[in-house]
Each structure stands twice: as structure tokens, then as C-alpha cells.
Amino acid sequence: MTDVIVPKVAGGAYAPVHEEHGPTGLMKWITTTDHKVIGMSYMITAVALFYIAGLLALGIRVQLTTPHGTFISFQQYNELFTMHGSIMMYLFAGPFAFGGLANYIVPLQVGAPDMAFPRLNALSYWLYLGGSIMMLMGFGVAGGSADFGWVAYAPLSTSTYTPGLGEDLWIMALVLTGFSAIFTGVNLVATIFYLRAPGMTMFRMPIFTWNMLVTGILILIAFPVLTAALVMLFCDRHFGTKIYSVTGCHTTAGIVDVHACGSAVLWQNLFWFFGHPEVYILALPFFGIATEIFPVFSRKPVFGYKGMVFATMSIAALSTGVWAHHMFTTGTVLLPFFSLMSLLIAVPTGIKFFNWIGTMWRGQLVYTTPMLMSIGFLFAFLMGGVTGVMLASPPIDFFVHTTYFVVAHFHQVLFGTAVFAGFAGFYYWYPKMFGRMLNDRLGRVHFVLLFVGFWVTFIPQYVLGLHGMPRRVASYPTGLGWQSWNIASTIGAFMIAFSFVVLLVNVWVSWRYPVPAGDNPWDAHTLEWFTTSPPPHHNYTHLPQIRSERPTWDYNHPDAPTIRHGRSQGPPNGHGPYTGGDGGPPGHGNGSAGVARGVPAT
Amino acid sequence: MAVAGGLLLAGCNLPTFGETKPITSQGQDSIKLWQGFFIAGAVVFLFVFCLIAWASIRYRRRSHAIPRQTQYHTILEIFYTVIPIVGVLILFGFTFVTENNVDALPAPKVSVTVTAFQWGWRFHYAKQDVTVIGIELQDPEMVLPQGETVRISLRSHDVVHGFYVPAFDFSRYAQPGITNRFTLNLHTLGTYRGQCTQYCGLFHSLMRFRVRVVTPAQFATWLRTHRSGGTTSRASLTASAGGAVR
Numbered sequence A: 001m002t003d004v005i006v007p008k009v010a011g012g013a014y015a016p017v018h019e020e021h022g023p024t025g026l027m028k029w030i031t032t033t034d035h036k037v038i039g040m041s042y043m044i045t046a047v048a049l050f051y052i053a054g055l056l057a058l059g060i061r062v063q064l065t066t067p068h069g070t071f072i073s074f075q076q077y078n079e080l081f082t083m084h085g086s087i088m089m090y091l092f093a094g095p096f097a098f099g100g101l102a103n104y105i106v107p108l109q110v111g112a113p114d115m116a117f118p119r120l121n122a123l124s125y126w127l128y129l130g131g132s133i134m135m136l137m138g139f140g141v142a143g144g145s146a147d148f149g150w151v152a153y154a155p156l157s158t159s160t161y162t163p164g165l166g167e168d169l170w171i172m173a174l175v176l177t178g179f180s181a182i183f184t185g186v187n188l189v190a191t192i193f194y195l196r197a198p199g200m201t202m203f204r205m206p207i208f209t210w211n212m213l214v215t216g217i218l219i220l221i222a223f224p225v226l227t228a229a230l231v232m233l234f235c236d237r238h239f240g241t242k243i244y245s246v247t248g249c250h251t252t253a254g255i256v257d258v259h260a261c262g263s264a265v266l267w268q269n270l271f272w273f274f275g276h277p278e279v280y281i282l283a284l285p286f287f288g289i290a291t292e293i294f295p296v297f298s299r300k301p302v303f304g305y306k307g308m309v310f311a312t313m314s315i316a317a318l319s320t321g322v323w324a325h326h327m328f329t330t331g332t333v334l335l336p337f338f339s340l341m342s343l344l345i346a347v348p349t350g351i352k353f354f355n356w357i358g359t360m361w362r363g364q365l366v367y368t369t370p371m372l373m374s375i376g377f378l379f380a381f382l383m384g385g386v387t388g389v390m391l392a393s394p395p396i397d398f399f400v401h402t403t404y405f406v407v408a409h410f411h412q413v414l415f416g417t418a419v420f421a422g423f424a425g426f427y428y429w430y431p432k433m434f435g436r437m438l439n440d441r442l443g444r445v446h447f448v449l450l451f452v453g454f455w456v457t458f459i460p461q462y463v464l465g466l467h468g469m470p471r472r473v474a475s476y477p478t479g480l481g482w483q484s485w486n487i488a489s490t491i492g493a494f495m496i497a498f499s500f501v502v503l504l505v506n507v508w509v510s511w512r513y514p515v516p517a518g519d520n521p522w523d524a525h526t527l528e529w530f531t532t533s534p535p536p537h538h539n540y541t542h543l544p545q546i547r548s549e550r551p552t553w554d555y556n557h558p559d560a561p562t563i564r565h566g567r568s569q570g571p572p573n574g575h576g577p578y579t580g581g582d583g584g585p586p587g588h589g590n591g592s593a594g595v596a597r598g599v600p601a602t
Numbered sequence B: 001m002a003v004a005g006g007l008l009l010a011g012c013n014l015p016t017f018g019e020t021k022p023i024t025s026q027g028q029d030s031i032k033l034w035q036g037f038f039i040a041g042a043v044v045f046l047f048v049f050c051l052i053a054w055a056s057i058r059y060r061r062r063s064h065a066i067p068r069q070t071q072y073h074t075i076l077e078i079f080y081t082v083i084p085i086v087g088v089l090i091l092f093g094f095t096f097v098t099e100n101n102v103d104a105l106p107a108p109k110v111s112v113t114v115t116a117f118q119w120g121w122r123f124h125y126a127k128q129d130v131t132v133i134g135i136e137l138q139d140p141e142m143v144l145p146q147g148e149t150v151r152i153s154l155r156s157h158d159v160v161h162g163f164y165v166p167a168f169d170f171s172r173y174a175q176p177g178i179t180n181r182f183t184l185n186l187h188t189l190g191t192y193r194g195q196c197t198q199y200c201g202l203f204h205s206l207m208r209f210r211v212r213v214v215t216p217a218q219f220a221t222w223l224r225t226h227r228s229g230g231t232t233s234r235a236s237l238t239a240s241a242g243g244a245v246r
């Protein structure tokens, strides 16, 4: 431990590496402001909630194996799909990505010692945990949990129609987790703008970090709108305001008179103004994960790096102008505008696809579990994307809207991202976080079961939707041939569930019989693989020179630099990776010994 | 090309790719668009699928040599930006035309006001003073004439509901404070299934109805016999509803 790099960080000096003081054990986890510990808490909580929501999904699927299922009552069914959707969307996918993985990985990828606001970061986690517990508490109160769907359409969500405590808990939980997301967004944006290590220019940032920057900005655009909408909903429920509520607004003819009254459709506009960016808040981080994994296991740089960045930005920009594609059948929105904007999102998404394929093209593909999961993500998202283009066309949406076709579509994209790409990231960074490998053979078993189960679950749902089966029904008519498709879907769901038992076994094996990972088991490209696994308290004792978006690769393979702009030869930016510094010995891999190496800063 | 080809082909006798066969002119327009999108989507899916599959199999690791570290190919990148833009604009053009046909509001011969409520439907033929109401958990029946221009005015008494008849290949929200109007030109006689599609509370699953398309003559007779308003449909408790409610 000789040379210590002191990055120039905004707002003061960088504390040099020191042994951690203060509490240990459980107290350490509670009082910590270390982004790595907070990130891990986030991930463990989010994955636990994913398992809970998955169990709820199994309940849904069991109920639907017979047309007049008697497994649960209508009321319970309505609670189950509401909580399944809400947990998956608000408490699992987002927090897993930006609270968990990004929290852990982004500071490492930009060479920062921590997040920009470590205490705010801790507050984010506690708000998230509190909100999650609050939402789950709904199951314990009289009247049951929220039962108005994850979108809580007004006026069903006003106190006239859903007066229960479960609904109030749901609203308050989302206000808490909403603030948690906003704080994390602030933290990510500030960290990426201000705490990058010397040499880490914007266009040398890994794509995962780029995507998290754009995600952070999207969070800051979208979540305050949700929070405000929820506060207004709460006022409608408890303080007699009439923002969405139409109670007591009926004319003598029994029709609702809007002029004296709240506007129910306002909720849909506000909700989806949050909700569509939200689906990209849930997608972009996972695109980022896949974009880290494809290059590493193809042993090539990411193809079309700049195109990838601009594609991410244009997806984000477009995503704020398409909310009304969820409202085509309300008859209150300008169809052509929202249709065109939605169709256009296919373009940057297509660019990403071709860039991913271009990254694999002429590579040397290594099929580890993260790579398999990422390819699973490609196939899933491909079909989800194609059916998404169909839904962007209003006349088509008119007949598949709120049927199982939509359920199949959004699971292909959300499951494709949050589960395939999400767990690709889990397998990929687990060695960095815990210093031990997951078993690759068990990983493959997990992947195969998951992949087959995924298609068996969701392809029948497309068919059911086209045959006219609405979503959110606890019972369906006999004689329409729907039962066999539903049984198929349920079988698939149990395969998925089983695949996640295999994951638990895998994690258990890695604790019981640890296989040390070393610093860089995958021969990866980005900065986080340069430090030890797990990284020390403030992440780095040394940094390599950062001359491209692949500092660790450049360090380990100085003779194989990125070839830019079709030029046949030439090291990055016209410099050899080590010509500028006083040069540590290049060319030896940074193995598991954790020996300090690299070059001191200028 | 695939897109345009798909949409042109759609004019011919193609299968509906799983979607219900339409019994209205509006539905037929939508289905043509669907066929075009389906074919275009299938072509794009297969193309990208094959690229991924080829790349994953062909470029499996064969040696430990480090492959060429290519990062950019500007011409190729421009190519796969521009082609999708053109494809999307073509899809949008067809969407725009179909949308205007489906949403057109020509002067109607018959008007029905449909009111959705928790958990049932009320069909009101104002001019003829006929009302059909489905009492909770009974499926009411909306009777409509074949071949005539029918205008539906849709609204809700309470929460948001969805008016959906698979055989129309069409749905629309019923919302409090908003009246949605749309046109149907029915071709085929028969009885069809309808259902609420927007989740509306406890018995959403059972909020069903039927549509019976009859000849104009039968329609006139039906109206005459049901005049005087407030007639409750003779709907029987369907076996399905009875069995499922607990």
C-alpha cells in the first residue's frame, strides 16, 4: 500500500484510505453511510420483496387454473394482483436497480470514494424500508390491503369506493418510497457529475453509469409528479377536497356533472406522466447492465458507444411525451401525437439492439450465467418491444387494451429487464460484492428453467388476450377454450418459481463452500474490477490511468486497445494506454491476490 | 419494405392471427391494420431473432485470441437509424388513416346511451323510450340492428369502466363526467359476448353483457314490445356468474 490517489473532488479533500472505525456487526449495517453497505441492504430488501411478489403471482395463477377458481375470494384476488404489481413496480424493480446495483456500482465505476451525499443515501434506504413495510402492513389490517390495482385509478381510489386503511397505507408507502427514489436520483446525478476520478470524462464513463445518470434525471422529472398526485388523492380521501373525486356530483338524471366536481381523468394524466417515464426508469438501468455484460463476455468494446449514449438520451426525452398511450381508450387524448411519439421510441430501442448484436459480432462469446441471462433478456425484450409497437397504434390498442395481451406485453419487457437483465447483473457483480463466485452450473440450471418458464407463462397470455380475456379477473366464462391456456401459463409460473429456488441454493452454496473470486474474475473492462473484491472502505487505494471507457482492460491488455472510427490501428485518443504516466508494469492481469498495483496519479 | 408489404398484403384474405373476427365495418378496418402490424412485426422479430441467434452461435469462443476491438461503423449505424425511422413513419401513416375511419362520427340512424355502473350496464334508447338494465350479476342484452349506423354514447355512473365487445374488435372507457361517442356498422346477425375491461372493484370479473344483432325489422318489433322505459332485462343468472360468486 504505497501510493494513494487523491482525486480532486468537488467540495473538499478526499479522505485517504483508512481502516473503518465505529460500530461493527448489526450496528454497522444500521448506522452506515457507506454506499456499498447501503446498496447491499437495498438489494437484499428488494430481492426479498421480489420473492414475496412472486408468491403473490403464484396465488393469482393458481386461482386462474379453473374458470371459477375457489382458491381465493374475489376480494383476495383483487388484493393479490394489486400488491403483486405494486411490489414489483415500486418496491422491487426500481429500488433493486437504482437503490441497489447503481448505489453499489456507480461510485466504483467513476472512481469515487462514496456517493456525493452519503447521509442522504442512508436516509433513502430507511425511507424505502419503511415504505415497503408500510405497504405490506396492508395485509394485516381490517379490510385488507389496497385493491385498486397498481395504477389506483380515480375515482375507484377515492374514499367512496375504497375507504379502507390498506389503501391509505399504500398511498403513504408510495409517498415515502417516492422521496427515497428522489433522494437517490439527486445522489446519483451529483455523484456522476462531481465525483468522477481524474481522466474519467463523460464520454469515458461506462454505459451503465451513463444510463444511471439519465435514469436519475428521469426520476427527478417523474417522481415528484407522482408524489404530488398522491398527496392530492390523500386530500380527496380525507379532507373533502374534490380534485379527482366525483362523489356527490350527480345531477338529477343520475349523470356526473363535471362542472361542479373533480376530474377523475386528471389522475390518469398525472399518474401516467409519472408512469411512463417510470417504465423507462425501470428499463434503462437494466439496459445498462446488459451493456456492461455483452462487451465483457464478447471480449470486445461496446459497439457504437456514442450511439448508445444518444439512444438512451432520446429514449428518456421521448418517454416524457408518450404518457397518453396508456389512455387511448379514454377518448380524451390526441391520438396521432401520442401514437407517433410512442412509435418513435422503437428507433432508439432498435439502435440499442443492433449495438448489442454488433458487440457480440465477431467476438469470442463466453457463456457464463450473466451472459446467458443477458441473451435471455434480448429475446424477451425483442418480443415485448415488437408487441409494444403494436400497442402504440390506437386502433389496435382499442381491442387489446386491458386484456391479457397487455399483461403479456408488459411482462415481456419488465420481466425481460428486471428479471433477466437484473439477475444477469446479480450474477455478474456478486463476485465483486462478496469476493466469492456463484456456481456457474447452478446458474445455468436457473437460466434454463427461467427461460423456458418465462415463455410458457407469457405466450399463452398473448393468445388469451387476443381471444378477449380481460386482465384483473378472478373468474372467466367457460366454453371459450381459455382454461387450457391458463393452465399452461400457471405451469410456466411454477417453473419460474422453481428456478428461483435454485438461485437460493446457489447463494447458499457460495456461503457454505466459498470459491474466491479474485479482483477480476471475468477479465472485465471497467474501473470497479480494478479494486479488490469486495472493495475497501473508500473503494480504491490506486487507480489505473483512465484513457478510454475501459481502464481495467487497457491496463490488462495494453496491446489490444479499442479501435475507433474504423481506423485500422491506433490506441485510444492517440495515446498509448501508459505513455502519459510513469507507468506501473503493464500486462499482468490483476489476479486475486489483491496486491496494490496501478499507477499513481499525476 | 416489410412494413409496406405487410400492410398491402393485409388487403387480401388473411387470418386474423388469433384476434376475434370482426362483425363491424370499424372492426374490419382495425383488423386490417392489425394484420399489417402483425406481419411487419413478425418480419422484424424474425430478422432480429436470427441476428441474435447467429451471433450467439457463430461467435462462441473458439480460441483464447483477443478478437479485433472494433467499436464503430458509422455507415452501418446510420443505416440502422434511418431504416427504422422510415418504417415507423409508414406504420404511423396507416395508423392515422385507420384511426380516422374507426373514430368517424357520421349521422346515426339509431342512438343508444350506455351507462356503466358498479357492476352492471344500462342501455337506453332515448328516442324510442326503451331501457334495459342488468341488475347486479345478471347479464343485460343490448339489441342492435344490422346494417344501420349506430351511435353509442358511453358514460359511467361511478368509477371508470371499460366497454368491450371482442367481436367489435373495439373498446372504450366509460368514465364519470365524460361522454364517449362512437359508431358501429354491424354486419353479422348473432349474439356476442361483452365485458367490462377496466378494473372497477369487487365484481369487475362478472360485469358482463351481451349484444344481439337482429334485422332492422326485428329491431323495430323489439323496440315496440319493450317501450315504456325501465324494463328490466329478462336476463337469467348465467351459470358462470352463479357458480363463481362467493
Ligand code: HEM
Pocket: A054, A057, A058, A060, A061, A081, A082, A084, A085, A086, A088, A089, A093, A148, A149, A150, A151, A407, A411, A414, A415, A418, A419, A457, A471, A472, A473, A474, A493, A496
Ligand atoms: C415471477 C413471475 C411473474 C408472474 C407469474 C406474474 C404473473 C402476473 C399475472 C398473472 C398478472 C395479472 C393479474 C391479473 O390481471 O389478474 C400480473 C400482473 C402484474 N405484474 Fe406480474 N408476474 C410475474 C413477475 C412480474 C414482474 C417481474 C413484474 C415487474 C417488474 C410484474 C409486474 C406486474 C404488474 C405491474 C401487474 C399489473 C397489476 C395490476 O393489474 O394492477 N410481474 N402478473
Ligand SMILES: [Cu+2]
Pocket: A275, A276, A279, A322, A323, A325, A326
Ligand atoms: Cu407507457
Ligand SMILES: [Cu+2]
Pocket: B161, B162, B196, B197, B198, B199, B200, B201, B204, B205, B207
Ligand atoms: Cu369493471
